[in-house]
Amino acid sequence: MPKILIIEDQLEVRQNIEDILSLEDYEVISAPDGETGLALAKQHLPDLILCDVMMPRVTGFEVLMSLRQDPNLAVIPFILLTAKADHHAFRQGMELGADDYLTKPFTIDELLHAITTRLDRHYQRQAMVESRLDNLRQQVTRSLPHELLTPLNGILGTSQLLINFYDSLSRNEVMESLHDIKTSGERLHRLVENFLLMADLDLLLASPTRLEVWQSRLSQYTELPLSLALVLENLGQNQPRRQDVEMMIVPQRVQVAEPDFQKIVQELLDNAFKFSLPGTLVQLEAVAKNGTCHLTIRDHGRGMAKEELNSIGAHVQFRRHEFEQQGSGLGLTLAQRLTELYGGKLAIASVPGEGTTITIQGWESDSI
Known part of the structure; x- marks a missing residue:
């Protein structure tokens, strides 16, 4: 009742x-x-x-x-x-x-109609939230254990190696093992953060209170090229492929909160690194057209098949049985969701064997 x-x-x-x-x-x-x-x-x-x-x-x-x-x-x-x-x-x-x-x-009819209409919409929204929660639980149940185990095995295996052979290892070997543990721990931390962020984004439109929190960020700006330089600097600490990135940036202020902008670029660069060989060029361009920012990230790797492009979604991994790359397709989906949240559109063009180009258009920007 x-x-x-x-x-x-x-x-x-x-x-x-x-x-x-x-x-x-x-x-x-x-x-x-x-x-x-x-x-x-x-x-x-x-x-x-x-x-x-x-x-x-x-x-x-x-x-x-x-x-x-x-x-x-x-x-x-x-x-x-x-x-x-x-x-x-x-x-x-x-x-x-x-x-x-x-x-x-x-009238009585006007009153009852208004109440019935609003209650129906409210219950539909609740059902949608529950459905999204169920889907999210199922996705996490299917994907999270494997994704967590990969870096976790690295931490446990390398730490056990240190325990068993500490006295016989050289200083350099110990430092290398500690570095591997730190790298695996950072992967694990990033993966958990991505799952939590995806959960927030998945429920965002169905929850006015969550949407209000995000709306406070929608009027914030990010300055280019400074923000992109910070992304590359952070990548450089653990990503040897920083030197593979070639940037062409037109200075501008983009209407995207800086943490979200950097997250988008980080995930798109990570995707480019995963599916291209070390030493191959990854191009990052940001130009301004008609008051909007056009961001492009292009790699020259193996590319994606049509079915892969159609299957972009939470926790999808591209041809895992053929290419044993670390990580999940979750990062690409996060980038897409965040892009759309700020009024942009993310498009992917890919040719198997030649590479992938990801383009973002529609973000408002001002020249600086």
Whole structure:
């Protein structure tokens, strides 16, 4: 039985709505003012809230703002009630996150239709979130154990070697083993971070509270070429192929938060390194066209077959039985998701035996 909270300061209106909803088998909770309504919302976690706009002390807009700032209440469908058709108030309510708006006096059918529509959408969204969670659990169950075992085996095997033969190993051999342990540990750390980030991105659009956190980053900028130089510098600590990268960068400010920009480039470069031989050129270009950034990363490796391009998704590994490369296709999918989050589009063109070109277009940019 859906639970509905009514926040209305007019006793007669409140009681009329209570009677209507009770006859429709809804569980009804009511409050005579906004302050009491907020307390009842936190206590009962209703499935939907009907709230008057003009109330003393705490208005309906203030109730809505408080709810949207509370992670436990932010996704509850919220319908505003008003005694006048005020276009400005309507826009204000929608901008604050209201799901619908009813102008008094409204009919019983209008009330029930609004409630049914919002509840249906709310339940559909919940079902979508649960479906995504189930898919994510299945993907993690299938992929995570193997992906974790590869670097973990490196850590355990090399550390056991040190324990068994420490007295007979030279200083250089010990340092080399310690370096291998550190490299495997960094791979493991990055893999876990990628899985956690993918989980966040997978649920992002279905969760308004998560989306609000990310939206605060959407207005941030990254400066080129400085940010790309930092990516290469970080790669250089553990990636001997840094010298294979050739850059052609037009200075510009790109409307992507720097941590996300660097993550995208890092994953795309890592993909290029995995599927091309050491010593072969990897080209990185960033130019500005019509107020947008065009980023291209091109390798001259083995390329991808058509079925590989079609199967890009979380935890897909490209032809593992043929090419034993370390890592998973998760990084490429992360880059694609992050690119789209900032309004860009990632495209992949590949010719088997010749190489792969990944292009990103659509990010807003300013020249500097």
